[in-house]
Amino acid sequence: MASYEVYSHPALIRYKTSVCTKATLFLVVVLCLTYIPPLLVAYRSQGFWIKRSTYEEQPVVRFQYQTLLVAATSTQGEYVAWSTFPQLNNMLGANLRIPAVTVREEDQNQDGKLDLLVFQLQLPLKPNEQVYSIQLLLTFSYQLFESVIDGSSPFASAYDLENIIRTYQDRNLTTVLSCPMPLWTIGRAAAAPFELKAEIRYPVEVIRYPLDKYIQMVGHVCFHIDILLIFLWVFERIQTFVFQNQVLTTVPVPVGKPHMS
Structure with a gap:
């Protein structure tokens, strides 16, 4: 069975x-x-x-085409200056010196985000003038960034470098120009302008968060x-x-x- x-x-x-x-x-x-x-x-x-932890991110950086230049000349206490702010330029009077400026931003690694600024400036000088020191302020924007300079202000204090830097450092988000390599070359001809050339790179940022x-x-x-x-x-x-x-x-x-x- x-x-x-x-x-x-x-x-x-x-x-x-x-x-x-x-x-x-x-x-x-x-x-x-x-x-x-x-x-x-x-x-x-x-x-x-x-x-705390960190992560890396390539920021979206744009040059704001806002510039403030102050150059100390050979005459004691004298200076020449220029900016992209009309209100400040009106206050400079005889100290105003308008340079020739060229700016170029590049995306070298072709990732859709700019990572290099090439800035060139030619400042006209009188034959007896020599530049001994220079202060240059360039403004940049990150995404959702608010400018630190009030370009519509009629007051000179709004364009004071000390006040601008102090206000900037009090912000939650700041950037620092690291590893500068200045090279000052002498031997300018009497009729030639003072030339300034700068390359500023936008590196990957390290973001720290709790x-x-x-x-x-x-x-x-x-x-x-x-x-x-x-x-x-x-x-x-x-x-x-x-x-x-x-x-x-x-x-x-x-x-x-x-x-x-």
Whole structure:
């Protein structure tokens, strides 16, 4: 007579051994390899309780075509100046000297964002004038940037370099011209203008921001659980293979049946 299966269920088997055996040592090693590596991976990849983090971003920078130039000349206490602000130029009187200015911005790496400004200025001088020092202020804009100079102001204090720099440094967002390499060349002819050439590069900015501890804790827990599940799955398969195939000697005891010694 043919037979057929009417019902089935999985059998639970326990594998027993004494304390001082290779099977016990194997179990201890498996437990350590299951839980300790995920903890180390989570720590090495993200760290614990980082107060601040950083990321890099290429800023969207635009030259605002706002310039303020003050040049000290050879005469004691004398200077010549020029700016792109009509109100200031009207106040300069005989000290106003209008230069020839050329500006070029470039996108050298073709990423759609400008990363270099080439600024050239030729300041006309009288034959007996020499420039001993120069102050040049150029304004740039980041995205959502507000200009620090009020070009419509009729007051001289609005264009004072000390006030401009102090106001700028009080802002939450500031930029710094780093690694300047000035080179002053002498030997200008008497009728030749004073020439100024500058190259300003817009580098990738490092943005620092604080991290919320609660968000960090949730992120670390989720990340640790994801790794832990992988290790649990792998070592569960290893234990099943080792004990079912009696790679290490143990006593298999089916659950529900008495063990006969």
